[in-house]
Amino acid sequence: MAWLDSLSPQTQFVFFTLLKIACVLGPLLTLVAYAVLAERKVSALIQDRVGPNRVNLPLIGSIPVIGPFLTKLGFWHPLVDGVKSFIKEDFTPAHVRKIYFWLAPAIALVPAFLVVAVIPFGSTLGAQKMVIADLNVGILYTFGIVSLGVYGIVLAGYAANSKFPFLGGIRASAQMISYEIAMGMSVIPVFLVVGDLNLGKIIEHQAQNGWNAFPVFGGGFSAQSLLLIPCGVISFVIFFISALAETNRLPFDMAESESELVSGYHTEYSSMKFGMFFIGEYANMFAGAAMMTTLFLGGWTLPFLGLDVPPADGEWFKGLLHIGIFMGKMLAFMFIFMWIRWMLPRFRYDQLMDLGWRRMIPLALANIILTAAVLALTNR
Amino acid sequence: MIVKRNELTWFERLYLPALIGGLKVTTRHFLNTLTTKTPVTQQYPEEPTRVLPGYRGAPYLVRDQDGATKCVSCQLCEFVCPPKAIRITPPGPTGQPADRTNAEKMPEEFEINMLRCIFCGLCQEVCPEEAIFLKSDFSLTGLARSEMIYDKEKLLALGGTHPGIQKWKHKLDEAKEQETFPVKA
Numbered sequence: 001m002a003w004l005d006s007l008s009p010q011t012q013f014v015f016f017t018l019l020k021i022a023c024v025l026g027p028l029l030t031l032v033a034y035a036v037l038a039e040r041k042v043s044a045l046i047q048d049r050v051g052p053n054r055v056n057l058p059l060i061g062s063i064p065v066i067g068p069f070l071t072k073l074g075f076w077h078p079l080v081d082g083v084k085s086f087i088k089e090d091f092t093p094a095h096v097r098k099i100y101f102w103l104a105p106a107i108a109l110v111p112a113f114l115v116v117a118v119i120p121f122g123s124t125l126g127a128q129k130m131v132i133a134d135l136n137v138g139i140l141y142t143f144g145i146v147s148l149g150v151y152g153i154v155l156a157g158y159a160a161n162s163k164f165p166f167l168g169g170i171r172a173s174a175q176m177i178s179y180e181i182a183m184g185m186s187v188i189p190v191f192l193v194v195g196d197l198n199l200g201k202i203i204e205h206q207a208q209n210g211w212n213a214f215p216v217f218g219g220g221f222s223a224q225s226l227l228l229i230p231c232g233v234i235s236f237v238i239f240f241i242s243a244l245a246e247t248n249r250l251p252f253d254m255a256e257s258e259s260e261l262v263s264g265y266h267t268e269y270s271s272m273k274f275g276m277f278f279i280g281e282y283a284n285m286f287a288g289a290a291m292m293t294t295l296f297l298g299g300w301t302l303p304f305l306g307l308d309v310p311p312a313d314g315e316w317f318k319g320l321l322h323i324g325i326f327m328g329k330m331l332a333f334m335f336i337f338m339w340i341r342w343m344l345p346r347f348r349y350d351q352l353m354d355l356g357w358r359r360m361i362p363l364a365l366a367n368i369i370l371t372a373a374v375l376a377l378t379n380r
Numbered sequence: 381m382i383v384k385r386n387e388l389t390w391f392e393r394l395y396l397p398a399l400i401g402g403l404k405v406t407t408r409h410f411l412n413t414l415t416t417k418t419p420v421t422q423q424y425p426e427e428p429t430r431v432l433p434g435y436r437g438a439p440y441l442v443r444d445q446d447g448a449t450k451c452v453s454c455q456l457c458e459f460v461c462p463p464k465a466i467r468i469t470p471p472g473p474t475g476q477p478a479d480r481t482n483a484e485k486m487p488e489e490f491e492i493n494m495l496r497c498i499f500c501g502l503c504q505e506v507c508p509e510e511a512i513f514l515k516s517d518f519s520l521t522g523l524a525r526s527e528m529i530y531d532k533e534k535l536l537a538l539g540g541t542h543p544g545i546q547k548w549k550h551k552l553d554e555a556k557e558q559e560t561f562p563v564k565a
Binding site: 042044045046047048049050339342343344 | 398399402403405406409410413414420421423
């Protein structure tokens with residue numbers, strides 16, 4: 001690594017950042033593809049079905065046990081789906097507003113990936129912190145970027161210039177704007193407790209004082225930690241529900257609602273333009289799951305076996321294990337997202353707004369006051 | 381009928397009972413399918429599909445126990461066929477005689493256009509000789525339209541042999557069964 005040391009610090013920084021971007025984006029896109037497969041398999045199992053089990057590759061399929069098993073698992077379906085969406089005809093209907101029609105998929109896709117930049121997906125590997133951009137205002141950046149996500153959907157609804165996408169776009173804008181308020185308010189208690197906006201610092205605090213969602217282990221029991229349990233639980237639940245709404249997942253998939261609006265905002269899209277909406281949606285789910293892991297479930301830490309501190313010099317295995325822990329927590333959230341999809345029917349539009357404005361926002365406000373009161377009384 | 385709608389209690393309005401109920405149902409189905417490995421899906425091309433008795437599949441001609449043609453070319457099925465899928469060419473005065481006793485003639489050609497057939501079963505119902513039956517075949521494929529017009533040889537080969545010459549007996553039994561209620565299966 002002599003040539004690396006010979007570089008200037010700035011060049012090293014650029015080099016490592018680009019490397020990290022590549023190392024995050026590649027696996028993320030793969031995960032997105034396989035999340036689609038997982039979604040199909042989980043829904044199949046919940047509905048007593050088999051799920052995708054057809055695609056067989058010529059050479060690997062003829063390996064005795066592994067080949068048929070992978071086929072049965074549907075392992076090659078994401079590959080085939082990807083190829084299919086690239087070679088399908090990219091049809092542009094005559095009545096669309098062309099510029100916005102081309103712009104919307106990109107605008108839907110990009111914010112989902114930008115959010116990942118500030119999330120600490122591991123502790124350290126060597127001297128490098130496992131986060132692409134270690135921003136001091138990480139969470140503010142996240143909320144700023146997440147709000148952009150709605151523009152892709154609204155633009156798609158407007159650009160398609162037909163009724164169902166338009167309705168989908170309207171619903172999406174109202175829903176996402178409402179739930180963003182509840183989402184933003186639900187994390188304020190976390191910052192009151194932690195006292196920092198840097199996501200890395202939030203994880204450090206959780207390693208010492210217990211996870212924000214359920215702050216018991218870690219610092220041990222004290223009056224403050226016991227009183228903070230309800231605050232943590234409430235803000236976690238509100239954040240989770242808002243995350244479902246922000247990612248347009250059932251029971252909040254008003255923007256798509258297949259049974260009412262054909263497929264909502266992306267009705268007029270085909271081929272890879274539709275694929276980009278699809279990738280964006282799943283990347284958003286991953287971003288939401290990563291945010292929840294970081295803010296409430298202690299990120300890459302586990303409160304035992306000494307896994308809650310960054311690895312010492314040369315402990316490469318521990319660093320990789322931290323990334324694995326983060327991935328495990330994130331994938332657990334992904335599974336819960338898929339599970340909930342088959343558990344709850346879609347909310348009616350007015351029920352959705354009622355839940356957002358008249359339940360979540362007052363509850364989140366009350367929770368801020370409660371947390372502030374607890375912190376003031378226990379006098380940290 | 382007026383359905384009484386009870387006011388929801390505050391606990392129910394928390395969505396929690398519904399949420400827990402849903403959790404239970406989906407978890408049960410997920411684990412059952414994962415462990416017992418008996419999903420309801422039929423792997424159709426690999427596993428043959430079960431067809432229940434009484435299913436109306438493709439109409440085929442049948443032979444009697446001696447392997448003779450049962451059809452006497454009366455053309456009732458041709459006349460009753462709603463989509464006009466059946467075309468019968470009678471032998472005419474100089475044609476080939478029937479290959480069985482108790483029959484004057486048999487069709488020179490008997491064609492069913494499976495693309496026109498609507499599988500209604502009227503031909504089977506109208507046939508006085510019990511010579512045509514709707515079998516259980518439902519997946520008929522061909523590479524050309526001409527392939528989908530089944531001729532006499534093909535229909536007889538696919539139909540197979542029908543046990544026993546029991547002309548009118550089944551019709552009588554069926555008529556008697558219609559008199560009583562409930563109708564026997």
